[in-house]
Amino acid sequence: MNTFRKMLKIEGKLSIRDMNMVIFAIIMPVVVLIILGVIYGNKPAFNGAQYTFLEQSFGAVSTIAICAGGLMGLPIMISEYRERKILKRFQVTPISPGILLFVHLVIYILYSLVSVVILWIVAKLAWKVQIRGSLFTFLVGWSLVLLSMFSIGMLVGGVAKNSKSASIIASLLYFPMLVFSGATLPYEVMPVPMQKVVDFMPLTQGIKVLKAATLGIEVESTFIPVIVMVIIATVCIACSIQYFRWE
Amino acid sequence: MEEVVNVRQLSKSYGTKIAVNNLNLTVKKGMVLGLLGANGAGKSTSIECILGTKKANSGKVSILGMNAITQRKQLFQKVSVQFQESNYQREIKVNELCEETASLYKESMDWHKLLKEFHILDKEKSLVKDLSGGERQRLFIVLALIGNPQIVFLDELTTGLDVKARREVWLTLENLKKNGLTIVLTSHFMDEVEALCDVICILNKGNTVFYGTVEEAIKASPYDKFEDAYLWYADEEGK
Numbered sequence: 001m002n003t004f005r006k007m008l009k010i011e012g013k014l015s016i017r018d019m020n021m022v023i024f025a026i027i028m029p030v031v032v033l034i035i036l037g038v039i040y041g042n043k044p045a046f047n048g049a050q051y052t053f054l055e056q057s058f059g060a061v062s063t064i065a066i067c068a069g070g071l072m073g074l075p076i077m078i079s080e081y082r083e084r085k086i087l088k089r090f091q092v093t094p095i096s097p098g099i100l101l102f103v104h105l106v107i108y109i110l111y112s113l114v115s116v117v118i119l120w121i122v123a124k125l126a127w128k129v130q131i132r133g134s135l136f137t138f139l140v141g142w143s144l145v146l147l148s149m150f151s152i153g154m155l156v157g158g159v160a161k162n163s164k165s166a167s168i169i170a171s172l173l174y175f176p177m178l179v180f181s182g183a184t185l186p187y188e189v190m191p192v193p194m195q196k197v198v199d200f201m202p203l204t205q206g207i208k209v210l211k212a213a214t215l216g217i218e219v220e221s222t223f224i225p226v227i228v229m230v231i232i233a234t235v236c237i238a239c240s241i242q243y244f245r246w247e
Numbered sequence: 248m249e250e251v252v253n254v255r256q257l258s259k260s261y262g263t264k265i266a267v268n269n270l271n272l273t274v275k276k277g278m279v280l281g282l283l284g285a286n287g288a289g290k291s292t293s294i295e296c297i298l299g300t301k302k303a304n305s306g307k308v309s310i311l312g313m314n315a316i317t318q319r320k321q322l323f324q325k326v327s328v329q330f331q332e333s334n335y336q337r338e339i340k341v342n343e344l345c346e347e348t349a350s351l352y353k354e355s356m357d358w359h360k361l362l363k364e365f366h367i368l369d370k371e372k373s374l375v376k377d378l379s380g381g382e383r384q385r386l387f388i389v390l391a392l393i394g395n396p397q398i399v400f401l402d403e404l405t406t407g408l409d410v411k412a413r414r415e416v417w418l419t420l421e422n423l424k425k426n427g428l429t430i431v432l433t434s435h436f437m438d439e440v441e442a443l444c445d446v447i448c449i450l451n452k453g454n455t456v457f458y459g460t461v462e463e464a465i466k467a468s469p470y471d472k473f474e475d476a477y478l479w480y481a482d483e484e485g486k
Contacts, residue, residue, distance in 0.1 A: 002350060003351060006347060011347075013343065014336055017338050080337075081336075084335070084336070084337070085334035086334050086335065086336060088334065089328075089335075090351075092326075092330075093323050093327075094319075094320045096320075
């Protein structure tokens with residue numbers, strides 16, 4: 001436990017010193033929220049809607065940090081630690097290199113949590129955003145998005161040849177999902193054919209759950225997204241356990 | 248003297264390429280063993296098979312009476328390893344690397360004291376990557392000692408250092424040896440090996456071509472300088 005705490009402290013410091021996650025997981029989501037807030041303010045999502053446009057987007061924005069950590073941070077960190085033989089160094093200590101990965105998972109979860117809390121405070125204070133549905137469903141949905149995104153990142157980091165290819169794969173996953181799944185560009189403003197395409201992205205499915213929870217829409221519509229995310233998480237976790245390369 | 252490392256008939260191949268062939272080693276307590284050979288002779292592979300980070304195809308290895316794969320956690324409380332090449336986090340500082348390393352062991356040494364002993368305490372707050380080559384290697388020795396080990400494995404610790412820095416590292420190793428630490432090292436520098444090693448093992452394409460003391464190595468060769476003798480053993484054209 002002592003080992004874990006010390007490692008969390010030091011690896012956490014390193015992560016903050018690196019600044020990438022601070023920018024992409026903490027600052028960027030707030031900037032996106034503020035931009036949406038300034039543009040749409042308290043306007044309803046559509047004529048006659050019971051909720052505002054910003055409330056409709058809140059769930060999506062709350063996943064930006066998860067994507068930054070899971071799709072960019074995690075795979076790049078794993079491949080870099082492998083390439084620099086840091087994971088290997090831990091193999092010849094009394095601690096398993098798995099603990100080091102676990103420490104980083106916790107760090108990325110913390111970034112995601114800090115981000116969602118800040119977003120919530122800003123959204124509530126500036127634009128009176130509220131969760132009209134179930135907070136519990138929101139948390140479950142958010143956790144599932146986290147689980148599925150992190151499992152994808154773990155798999156990419158675990159099997160990528162080197163840090164260069166990991167960062168290319170990470171970019172290929174991160175940017176399209178971020179832009180097209182509704183996390184930055186709202187799903188509702190996309191033309192219907194495009195919505196059909198982006199529905200294939202697991203993040204789009206996850207955001208649907210969060211949206212249902214924030215807006216209080218029927219939970220029935222969240223069944224498929226939940227199944228999709230659980231399947232993705234299971235497959236990716238199983239594959240990364242099977243194929244993970246420590247060196 | 249007590250045997251602390253025992254390697255019997257260790258072999259390892261990658262596909263059809265034989266990397267280590269029938270390696271036998273014994274290291275007694277307080278001894279310094281040098282594993283020598285040209286690049287690609289199988290030194291690093293041998294060390295990794297001994298430590299269990301690579302799986303040997305056959306053979307038996309015991310370190311302090313333990314198996315490096317099944318008793319990993321207990322074993323590495325007492326054995327520390329510095330692999331060749333840098334393996335620290337990019338933006339980490341000296342004190343952070345020391346603190347993190349110390350947190351891995353049940354009984355760790357006071358790393359401030361070690362840094363002082365190795366004359367790098369003033370670099371405590373520097374980034375590891377900003378240290379000079381000699382400072383960094385001394386830091387790696389500090390890291391190897393933090394867990395208060397009984398045996399250390401050092402893979403090419405002095406490669407890339409200038410003559411002065413190399414001397415500093417040896418002096419330190421000599422002191423550690425005097426204090427009874429068992430050391431297994433690989434090196435490319437024969438002056439260093441002559442000064443430090445009680446026993447040497449020369450590898451050539453995975454085969455052990457010599458195993459014994461430096462004096463014995465010279466005696467069994469047609470030369471009277473160790474470096475010449477080493478080249479004669481290590482160089483296949485020489486035979």
